[in-house]
Amino acid sequence: MLEDLEPVKTKRSCKTRFTLDGLEDKDREILVSALLDTSKWSDKGLSVALGQRGIQLSNESIGRHRRKLCSCYN
Numbered sequence: 001m002l003e004d005l006e007p008v009k010t011k012r013s014c015k016t017r018f019t020l021d022g023l024e025d026k027d028r029e030i031l032v033s034a035l036l037d038t039s040k041w042s043d044k045g046l047s048v049a050l051g052q053r054g055i056q057l058s059n060e061s062i063g064r065h066r067r068k069l070c071s072c073y074n
């Protein structure tokens with residue numbers, strides 16, 4: 001009965017990817033750079049700064065994407 005046993009793929013959409021896709025090219029470049037620049041931007045610091053610009057993106061979402069634990073990478 002377990003012949004077809006496979007890991008269940010959780011389709012949790014990545015909020016960071018979703019946010020990037022919704023930005024203009026120039027803004028997307030800026031956010032991609034910020035995501036890569038972990039010495040300047042902490043997960044929380046980036047989340048708060050984005051919130052001040054009207055973009056809701058949680059530090060948990062940013063952290064999962066940065067650590068490649070989000071749906072972008074599996």
Ligand SMILES: [Zn+2]
Pocket residue numbers: 014015016017064065070071072073
């Ligand atoms: Zn992601």
